[in-house]
Amino acid sequence: MSTLSDRPDRAVVGEALPHESAALHVTGAALYTDDLVGRTAGCLHAYPVQAPYARATVTAMRVEPAYAVPGVVRVLTAADVPGVNDAGVKHDEPLFPTEVMFVGHAVAWVLGETLEAARLGAAAVQVDYVEHPALVTVREAIAAEAFQGARPHMERGDVEAGLARSTHVFSGEFEFSGQEHFYLETHCALALVDENGQVFAQSSTQHPSETQEIIAHVLGLPSHAVTVQCLRMGGGFGGKEMQPHGLAAIAALGATLTGRPVRLRLNRTQDLTMTGKRHGFHAQWRVGFDSDGRLQALDATLTADGGWSLDLSEPVLARALCHIDNAYWVPDVRVNGRIAKTNKTSQTAFRGFGGPQGMLVMEDLLGRCAPLLGLDPVELRRRNFYVEGQSTPYGQPVRHPERIVAAWEGVLTTGEVGRRRAEIAAFNASHDDVKRALAVTPVKFGISFNLTAFNQAGALVHVYKDGSVLINHGGTEMGQGLHTKMLQVAATTLGIPLSRVRLAPTRTDKVPNTSATAASSGADLNGGAVKNACEQIKERLTAVAAGRLGVHPNDVRFVDGRVRGLGDAGESVGWDELVGQAYFQRVQLWAAGFYRTEGLHWDSSRMQGSPFKYFAYGVAATEVEVDGFTGAYATRRVDIVHDVGESLSPLVDIGQIEGGFVQGAGWLTLEDLRWDESDRPSRGRLATQAASTYKLPSFSEMPEEFNVSLLEHAHEDGVVYGSKAVGEPPLMLAFSVREALREAAAAFGPAGAAVDLASPATPEAVYWAVESARAQAADEPLARRAGHAHLVVGGKGVEPEQPEPGAPVLEPESERALDSAVSAGARR
Ligand code: MTE
Ligand code: MOS
Numbered sequence: 001m002s003t004l005s006d007r008p009d010r011a012v013v014g015e016a017l018p019h020e021s022a023a024l025h026v027t028g029a030a031l032y033t034d035d036l037v038g039r040t041a042g043c044l045h046a047y048p049v050q051a052p053y054a055r056a057t058v059t060a061m062r063v064e065p066a067y068a069v070p071g072v073v074r075v076l077t078a079a080d081v082p083g084v085n086d087a088g089v090k091h092d093e094p095l096f097p098t099e100v101m102f103v104g105h106a107v108a109w110v111l112g113e114t115l116e117a118a119r120l121g122a123a124a125v126q127v128d129y130v131e132h133p134a135l136v137t138v139r140e141a142i143a144a145e146a147f148q149g150a151r152p153h154m155e156r157g158d159v160e161a162g163l164a165r166s167t168h169v170f171s172g173e174f175e176f177s178g179q180e181h182f183y184l185e186t187h188c189a190l191a192l193v194d195e196n197g198q199v200f201a202q203s204s205t206q207h208p209s210e211t212q213e214i215i216a217h218v219l220g221l222p223s224h225a226v227t228v229q230c231l232r233m234g235g236g237f238g239g240k241e242m243q244p245h246g247l248a249a250i251a252a253l254g255a256t257l258t259g260r261p262v263r264l265r266l267n268r269t270q271d272l273t274m275t276g277k278r279h280g281f282h283a284q285w286r287v288g289f290d291s292d293g294r295l296q297a298l299d300a301t302l303t304a305d306g307g308w309s310l311d312l313s314e315p316v317l318a319r320a321l322c323h324i325d326n327a328y329w330v331p332d333v334r335v336n337g338r339i340a341k342t343n344k345t346s347q348t349a350f351r352g353f354g355g356p357q358g359m360l361v362m363e364d365l366l367g368r369c370a371p372l373l374g375l376d377p378v379e380l381r382r383r384n385f386y387v388e389g390q391s392t393p394y395g396q397p398v399r400h401p402e403r404i405v406a407a408w409e410g411v412l413t414t415g416e417v418g419r420r421r422a423e424i425a426a427f428n429a430s431h432d433d434v435k436r437a438l439a440v441t442p443v444k445f446g447i448s449f450n451l452t453a454f455n456q457a458g459a460l461v462h463v464y465k466d467g468s469v470l471i472n473h474g475g476t477e478m479g480q481g482l483h484t485k486m487l488q489v490a491a492t493t494l495g496i497p498l499s500r501v502r503l504a505p506t507r508t509d510k511v512p513n514t515s516a517t518a519a520s521s522g523a524d525l526n527g528g529a530v531k532n533a534c535e536q537i538k539e540r541l542t543a544v545a546a547g548r549l550g551v552h553p554n555d556v557r558f559v560d561g562r563v564r565g566l567g568d569a570g571e572s573v574g575w576d577e578l579v580g581q582a583y584f585q586r587v588q589l590w591a592a593g594f595y596r597t598e599g600l601h602w603d604s605s606r607m608q609g610s611p612f613k614y615f616a617y618g619v620a621a622t623e624v625e626v627d628g629f630t631g632a633y634a635t636r637r638v639d640i641v642h643d644v645g646e647s648l649s650p651l652v653d654i655g656q657i658e659g660g661f662v663q664g665a666g667w668l669t670l671e672d673l674r675w676d677e678s679d680r681p682s683r684g685r686l687a688t689q690a691a692s693t694y695k696l697p698s699f700s701e702m703p704e705e706f707n708v709s710l711l712e713h714a715h716e717d718g719v720v721y722g723s724k725a726v727g728e729p730p731l732m733l734a735f736s737v738r739e740a741l742r743e744a745a746a747a748f749g750p751a752g753a754a755v756d757l758a759s760p761a762t763p764e765a766v767y768w769a770v771e772s773a774r775a776q777a778a779d780e781p782l783a784r785r786a787g788h789a790h791l792v793v794g795g796k797g798v799e800p801e802q803p804e805p806g807a808p809v810l811e812p813e814s815e816r817a818l819d820s821a822v823s824a825g826a827r828r
Contacts, residue, residue, distance in 0.1 A: 004528060005715065005722040007646065010559050012491040012498050013721045016650045020484040020503070021232065021477075032234050033188040033204045037263045040190065044073055046254060046264040047118035048106035049125045050273065054134035054343040054684025056100040058107055062126040066110055069124050071117025074258055076109040076250065083220030087246025089210070092148075093309045093346065095218060095246050100129065101308035102343050103685045104273035111254050111262060134343035136677050136684050138175065138282045138305040141340035148306055148341040149314045154321045154607035155334045156393045162297025162332030166288025170369050174285075176360060176759035178305065179278035179350055179667040180688075182696055183478075185234025186271040187244055191215075191251035192261045199226045199252050205244040206236045206476050207516035212508045214245035215252045226252070229507040236478035237663070238349030241516045242312050243275045272689050276348030277673065279304045279316055282340075283361045293375045295384050297332040300324060300361060304354070306339040307346040312353075313339045318450055319354035321607060322394055326359040327404050327442040327617075328366075328384040333393040343684050344675060349518060351663060352728045355445055360668075360759065363441055363735040367742050371754035377739065378417075378440050382408065385442070396446075396610040400617070404442050407619040407641040407711050411440060414707065415621040415639030424623070428747050436636070437743035438623040441736040443642075445729035446612030448600055449519045455597035455613075457525035458511040461490065461533035463589040467576030469494065469501045471533075474514030475526040476506045480727050481652030482522045488649055489527045489720060493534035495558025496575050511592075520725035523648060524613070525595055527720035533593025540589075544582045548573060598718070614716060616724050618642035620661065620733035622703070626744040631767025633741060635665070638703040640733055645716035645724030657708050657730040664734025666697040669741065669761045695762075741766050749773030 007013065024030035037043050051058075063075040078085050078096035087093045097105060108125055112118030135141045163169050191201040199219065205211045208228040216226045228248070233240055247264050254262035266274065285300040302320055306313040317337045324335055366384075370377040385408075386401040412418065417438060424436045448455050459473040471490045477483045483503050491498045504510070515525065538558060546553040549572070551565035564572035573581075583589060602611035623636040640661065644653045671694060674687040688694040715722040741761045746753045746769075753776045758765035 002718045004531070005717050005719055007721045008492065011721070013488045013648045014646065014650070015488065017484060017488065017498070018651060019481050020487060031231055032185050033190055033202045033231060034263070034265050036190055036202055040192070040261045043190070043261045043263045044111045044113065044254060044258060045115040045118045046109050046111055046250060046262055047115065047122040048270060048274070049108040049110065049122045049127065050270070051100040051105045051107055051127070051129065052103060053100055053129055053131050054103050054136060055132040056129040057132065058098045058100065058127055059130055060128040061108065063108065065124040065126060066121040069117060069121045071113040072110060072121035073113060074111040074254065075121065075125065076111065076254060076257070080253060080257060081218060084217045086217070087214060087249060088242065088309065088311060090310045093246065093311070095249060102345055104345070106274060109250050109254070111258065134684050135341070136343060136675055138280060138303055138340045138342060141305070141342050142282065142303055146341045147338045149310045149339045152318055152321055152337045152607050154393055157332035159297050159299045159332045159334040163286060163288040163299070166296040167291040168289045168373060169286060170365070170372060171286040172365060172368065173283070174361060174364055175282045176280060178280040178347060178673055179671050180272060180673060180694060181235070181237045181239030181277065181350060182694070183233065183235030183237055183239060186266045186268055187240070187247050187275060188265040189244065189248035189251040190261060190263045191248065191255040193255045193259060197225065197256070199256065201226065201228050201248050201252050203228055203230055203244050203248040204233045204240055205230050205248065206233070206240045206478060206518055207242070208476065208506055208508050209512065209514045210242070210516065211245045211248045215249045218249040219252060219256060227507060227509045229505055230476045231505045233476065233478040236476070237351050238353060238518065239275060240478070241349040241518050243348055269689050273686055274345065276307060276311055276346045278350035278667065279306065279313065279347040279354070279357060281305065281320070281357045285361060285365060287365055287369065289369070289373060293373045293380050293383055295328055295330045298324070298330045299334045301336045301338070302358065302361065304337070304339045304357070305342055305344070305347060307342055307344040309346040310339070311346040311348045313347060315450060316349065316354035318604065318607070320358035322392070322446060322450070322611070323355040323358035324362055325392055326362045327386060327444040328362065329386045329390045330393065335393070351660065351731045353519065355728065356664065356667070356732050359443070359732055360735065363739065367739045368754060368756060371746065371752050374752065377743065381440070381442065386444070394611070395608045396612060398444070399614060403617045403643050403711060403714065404444060404619070407617055407643060408440070408442060410641040410709070410711070411619045411621045411639050414641070414709070417621055420623065433628045434625055435628065435744045435747035436623060436625045437740045437747060438621060439736045439739035439743055440619065440621040441733070441739055443618040443729050443732045445616045445732065447520055447524065447616055447725045448597055448611060448613045449515065449521065450602055450604070450611045452600045452602055452611070454515040455521065455525065455600055456515065457529040457595050458514065459526060459529035459533045459593040460510050461530065461537060461591055461593065463537055463579055465580055465583050467500065467579040469496070470504055471501060471530055472504045472506070472510040473526040473530050474506065474511040475522040476517040478517070480522070480656060481649060482517065482526065484652055485523045485648045486526060486530050489530050490534050492721065493531050494538055496561045500561065500575070520727035520729065522727070523723065524719055524725055525597065527648070528595025529593040531593070531720055532595055533591040536591035536593065537589065540587050541578055541582055544585060544587060545573060545578055548578070548581065613719065614724065616643055616726070616729040617711070618729055618733050620736040622736035622740045624737065624740040624744050626741060626766055626770065628748055628770055631763040631765070631770060633744070633763065633766060635701065635703040635737060637705040638707065640708045640730070641711055642708065642730055642733070643711040643714050643724060644726045645714050645719060646722035647710055648721060648723045650710065653710065653726045654708050656726045658706065660728065660730030661733045662697050662702065664731035665701070665737045668734050668738045668759060670695045670697055670701065672760050672762055742769065745769035746773050749776040
């Protein structure tokens with residue numbers, strides 16, 4: 001066992017503690033960036049001038065009328081930028097654009113004494129635009145061949161040979177929606193400048209170091225002239241990994257130009273119309289199975305709807321390619337990826353970071369093909385799991401695949417899946433207008449940043465003379481409980497009670513060059529660094545204690561705030577006293593810690609390597625009930641077994657699993673981003689601009705019964721205290737909800753009906769799936785003769801797969817059915 005993962009007998013990690021800020025959260029006392037405004041004298045407020053076109057050129061801008069508005073202090077335009085006029089790292093995101101790329105694009109910002117003055121000032125700025133044709137949908141971009149960035153290609157084996165030897169070959173097309181982060185705290189920055197031009201920006205950011213870098217390049221300053229601090233976020237979910245930078249840069253620019261603090265907080269409508277979301281995707285695929293339903297070959301093209309600029313679209317797409325296999329062995333694979341450039345917000349990181357999109361393609365095709373193969377979907381999935389010795393399409397061995405089976409069997413047993421499915425069959429047989437179904441789906445998710453260099457972290461740990469400890473690390477807190485875990489790691493390593501350790505806010509002048517708190521790796525990376533810093537201090541204190549206790553340094557133990565030699569008898573010394581003694585011996589009582597994840601390599605040009613430290617596994621079983629008149633549904637019960645290694649903090653981890661699952665269910669079943677695709681003047685406008693039109697999961701959508709347990713005996717070697725990352729993987733457990741809805745809809749048709757389901761599977765979409773199942777009953781002889789349902793449709797602008805000559809074609813019933821359909825043809 002590695003020293004990193006070795007856990008002492010008496011450890012604070014593993015204790016079921018509440019979130020370190022839970023009391024502050026629930027009493028409203030927790031401070032977020034915008035709460036600092038009331039504590040900062042003389043703040044100016046920033047308000048954007050948002051363009052009303054999806055694509056246009058700014059031909060003239062008159063700012064004078066804004067200055068006529070009482071309280072307006074300054075209008076910020078491109079001419080004010082002393083450094084680089086760009087908000088990102090790809091240099092494709094002008095901070096003050098002359099080319100408008102989406103409805104809501106900010107072309108200028110107004111600073112006012114009050115928010116209202118700034119708002120009125122922004123309304124007074126006069127902008128002339130020349131409008132251009134815009135691409136709003138991914139299909140339009142594909143037809144126009146409007147792509148941006150890398151076009152990755154991942155391949156193993158010979159896909160054509162794999163398809164040729166397959167007994168069953170199916171092909172299909174699938175377009176699915178993105179998702180709005182809807183963090184409770186919208187984007188916010190507060191920037192100050194001191195007497196030397198040193199900038200201090202408070203920002204709601206998952207990536208303070210990059211926020212610092214972007215502020216520096218916009219202002220033309222070296223990084224040491226800019227400090228960024230993040231107290232905490234009211235949710236980030238990936239939406240604050242890249243998107244805060246330009247907004248913080250606007251605040252910093254305003255502060256530099258006026259000498260006053262500048263606060264920029266987006267209101268909800270601005271946040272929804274200006275910032276990026278989860279990428280929707282278009283997928284086209286061909287898949288082959290042998291006569292036993294074992295996957296033989298997969299050929300897929302994934303097109304991410306990137307929006308107007310690259311942002312994180314390339315790594316999101318790479319992760320989608322790396323997760324299309326999910327938990328299944330596919331011998332011959334070819335996946336191509338591309339990023340559509342559309343006139344929408346620049347889509348970005350969102351919990352799972354492309355993983356959910358890649359895996360959705362696989363889970364969708366398995367759900368669609370199972371009836372066509374005549375197999376129970378539970379059996380089809382189970383049959384295709386990875387086994388020891390197999391590797392992913394990108395060449396990484398799949399370690400511990402038996403954990404997928406353990407979690408799967410755990411869920412089948414504790415969820416009483418066999419008994420309940422029999423009950424469901426009886427229920428369905430006696431109910432014509434409501435149907436139930438229970439689906440089980442697995443998750444395998446790779447942990448680490450694909451880009452190897454990002455897998456490093458730092459920490460700074462101070463032990464004060466009185467024995468109290470202050471820790472600082474490079475990760476940010478967004479509600480996920482990272483700080484709670486880091487406190488537990490420090491207390492465990494130093495062998496002191498949790499109450500002796502305090503944590504200071506994340507800031508770039510304490511720990512530099514940090515990676516984003518993302519890819520679920522916050523605890524792995526920063527935990528490694530905190531542990532390393534604590535070990536350095538402990539080693540020095542060990543020498544002091546050995547001298548004092550008269551024992552060999554190897555025999556010194558730190559437990560519960562006391563230090564003693566091996567064995568219970570003998571002298572011991574209290575932690576505080578030992579620390580005081582060490583100070584007088586001039587022993588350094590603080591340390592900078594560092595961690596780099598070992599054993600990673602990744603060749604992004606070939607899409608090959610071992611980019612992940614390990615895989616996180618989980619399984620969920622979900623039972624739903626669907627109303628045949630309306631498509632409305634309820635989630636009756638969810639059972640989850642999830643692998644978090646040996647948990648650092650079980651309550652936090654269970655909260656992450658519950659929250660991730662519900663957020664995934666929101667993406668797949670409720671949250672329906674609608675963009676105006678018409679030719680009206682409002683073309684390109686986001687129609688769902690508020691919680692009134694964008695349906696989020698709430699209590700009424702929670703499972704009636706929700707059982708979450710952690711996989712047992714799951715110690716992970718080589719990771720801090722044997723734990724595993726938990727932030728993102730559980731989101732993908734929600735595939736079980738979608739598959740249960742599909743199976744419940746299918747239950748309205750003849751036995752073995754295959755139905756397609758749009759994503760999100762809103763009640764409306766479920767209703768159309770129910771209708772298509774019922775239509776199969778009407779056409780039963782046709783479907784029977786072919787041995788499977790056979791739908792062939794073409795999309796606007798995309799070349800459809802041609803049906804085999806003479807194959808029966810069932811015309812789609814509805815417009816909605818156009819969104820997804822399988823064309824199926826049995827071979828050989
Ligand atoms: N949980 C809460 N409550 N709020 C969040 O914003 N973000 C998720 C996940 N869980 C998030 C969350 C995302 S996208 C990631 S990558 C991880 O937390 C990041 O934190 P970690 O690396 O410490 O797990
Ligand atoms: Mo999470 S999408 O990696 O911030």
